[in-house]
Amino acid sequence: MKIAPAYTIKQTADQTGVTEDTIRYYEKIALLPRAERKDNGHRVYREEDIRTIRLLSCLKKTGMPLEEMRPFLAVSADADPADYPELVAQLRHHRENIVSQIASLQQVVDFIDMKLDEGRYRGECPDEERSGQKTRPISPMEMSHFSVAGRTGKP
Amino acid sequence: MKIAPAYTIKQTADQTGVTEDTIRYYEKIALLPRAERKDNGHRVYREEDIRTIRLLSCLKKTGMPLEEMRPFLAVSADADPADYPELVAQLRHHRENIVSQIASLQQVVDFIDMKLDEGRYRGECPDEERSGQKTRPISPMEMSHFSVAGRTGKP
C-alpha cells in the first residue's frame, strides 16, 4: 500500500500561502480541526488538510468573515451534506451571496473598463440590503452582459 | 433649470446601506471628500456622492481594504484618468485582482454545487501567491465554463 504524504506546518504554509501563525490561529479558534501530531508534538498535515486550508484562504479573499466559513468546513469534513438539512440551507444561502458578489465584482470590472477607455462613468452596485427583498439569483452567464445602468456626464 | 436633489446623511445612509457613523468615518479619514454643509453645519449629499458611497460599499463587500479604494475614488472624482498614468496602472492592477477574485468565487460556487449534489468533493483555488508568477488574466467569459480542476471522489 501507498504511504500518504505528510507535511510540516512550514511546508503547509508554503503550499497554501497561509502563514504558520495563521494556521495555528485557525486551529486555536477551531476553524480547523486539531491537527494530528507526531510523537514530538509537531503538527502533521495531509493533502486533505491543505485543500481545506486553501479553501479557507480562498473564502477569505472574498471578504468572508471567519465565522461564516464554518458551514463550509462542516461540509468539507463530513461525508454527506444531505444529512444536515440546515447546513444545506446555509450553503445555499452562501451560494446566493457569492453569486451576487460575483455580480458586484463584475460591475467593478465594468467600472474600471469604462474609466479606462473613456473619461467619465459611474457604475452601480446590486444591493441585497436595499428594500430587503431576496437577492435575485443572477447567474454567472447572465452577469456577463450586465449593461451600464446610467450615465452622469454630458450627452 | 432644475434643482439638484440633496439628501441628509440619514437618507444617504438608508439609500446606500452604509451607516451614518461609517459615512462620517470615511469622511474623517478622507476616503470621501469633505461633504458640503448647510448653514447649520449639516452635511448635504448629492446623487453623485451616493453613487460614490455605493461604490465604496461594493468594493468593501469584496474584502478590499479601505486604503486600496483610494485610486478608485481619484478616478471617480477627477475627469480623465488618462492624465494620471500611474493611476491607470493601479486600476489595471486592481482589475486583474478582481478578475482573479471572480474566478476564486466561481470555484467556491462550484464547490458548493458539487457538495450539494453529491457527497464528497473538494475544489481548488487559483492561487496567485504560489510560485510568484503573474496572475493569469482569466476573462469573465472564460470563467463561465470553468471546469472542475480535479476530482477526488468516485468516477
Added chain:
DNA sequence: CTAAAAGTTGGAGTCGGCTCCAAGTCAAGA
C-alpha cells in the same frame, strides 16, 4: 416655552484577525 428629533464634533472603546513574543522541547550536525 419645552421637548423631541436630527444633526455636529472629538475622542474613546470594541472586535476580528492576525502577528509577535518568550520560554520551552526535541533532532541533527560540527
Added chain:
DNA sequence: TCTTGACTTGGAGCCGACTCCAACTTTTAG
C-alpha cells in the same frame, strides 16, 4: 557537548474598521 533550527504553547500587542458616547446646536411639533 553545544549549538542551530524547526517546532510547541500561552499570552500580549497591534491594526483596520468601525461603533458608541458625551456634549453641544439647531429645527420642528405641540
